[in-house]
Amino acid sequence: xxxxxxxxxxxxxxxxxxxxxxxxxxxxxxxxxxxxxxxxxxxxxxxxxxxxxxxxxxxxxxxxxxxxxxxxxxxxxxxxxxxxxxxxxxxxxxxxxxxxxxxxxxxxxxxxxxxxxxxxxxxxxxxxxxxxxxxxxxxxxxxxxxxxxxxxxxxxxxxxxxxxxxxxxxxxxxxxxxxxxxxxxxxxxxxxxxxxxxxxxxxxxxxxxxxxxxxxxxxxxxxxxxxxxxx
Numbered sequence: 116x117x118x119x120x121x122x123x124x125x126x127x128x129x130x131x132x133x134x135x136x137x138x139x140x141x142x143x144x145x146x147x148x149x150x151x152x153x154x155x156x157x158x159x160x161x162x163x164x165x166x167x168x169x170x171x172x173x174x175x176x177x178x179x180x181x182x183x184x185x186x187x188x189x190x191x192x193x194x195x196x197x198x199x200x201x202x203x204x205x206x207x208x209x210x211x212x213x214x215x216x217x218x219x220x221x222x223x224x225x226x227x228x229x230x231x232x233x234x235x236x237x238x239x240x241x242x243x244x245x246x247x248x249x250x251x252x253x254x255x256x257x258x259x260x261x262x263x264x265x266x267x268x269x270x271x272x273x274x275x276x277x278x279x280x281x282x283x284x285x286x287x288x289x290x291x292x293x294x295x296x297x298x299x300x301x302x303x304x305x306x307x308x309x310x311x312x313x314x315x316x317x318x319x320x321x322x323x324x325x326x327x328x329x330x331x332x333x334x335x336x337x338x339x340x341x342x343x344x345x346x
Contacts, residue, residue, distance in 0.1 A: 139333050162296040165194040167289060167307050169203075170268050174285065174311040179319045183228060183276045186311070190289055191268040193302065198291045201299075202252070202259035203231075206286040210279070222284055224300060224315070225275035231258045252293060280317040286310045 171189035177251040178184050186205075192198050232250030250258035250271070262267045289307040295346045301307050323336035 160199055160292045160294045163196065163291075164298045164300055165196060165198045165291045166302055167191060167194065167291075168193050168302065169289070169297045169307060170231045171270075172309060172311075174313060176311075176313055177316070178277045178313055179316045180277055180280060182319050183274060186273040186275065186285070187270065188287060188289075189268050190263070190271045190307070192263045192265050195265050197265065198263040198299070199297050200259050200261060200292045201263040201269050202257055202290045202293055204254070204257040204288045204290070205273070206256060206288075207283060208256065208275065208285065210283075222279075224279045224281075225277055227273060227275050228304065229272075229274040230306070231271040231273065232260055255295060257293070276307045277313075277315040282312065282314045284310050284312050 134186055169188065170191045171187060174186040175184045188203060190201055190203070192201070208227060208312050209221045209223050210226045212220045213314050214220075230248030230250055232248040234247040234249065248258070250260050252259050258271060260271065263269050272335045287309055291298050291299040321335045324330070325332045
């Protein structure tokens, strides 16, 4: 089932040293330097504007605690030049907790099981320290999938698990690069962005194993039939 899809503004942040980010960059064309100084991060990014179209956007409108779901965004390059690095920033996978004494006040609404991009093969047995997906960047909540030729599309997929019940709005913003010089726009000139509204129920939907097929099916297991008492 597709979630309700609206057109609104999203925003983003850079890791640690930059807490506001891609939305500010997309809106203002801000040029950011690297977190440690040195060469400008935008030095190799073309100063150009590219048109894109949101070919597909889906996220279930009704979800349940502990039941994995998928959010999908497909972006098509409708311009005549290759986009240097197609990227999407997603806001609101987490919330800010006011509980006192927390080392990190960000708490998940959805746990990201796998982000966009191919999963790299680890050469030796090891433990992943962040959600898999080759599209991760140094910018918080931003994923990039590389260059996008004219007429081609790139699909971003997030596999997430809801962990906090309630009704939430998830915003996303699309960019043509990570540094602000390469800008993405819709055909009418607007910044490509949108939102999903999702309701997370506190209990997973009832399911049971069908004894006739051995498959997991919706609903509660039916009670056994009881004999009709004799008159």
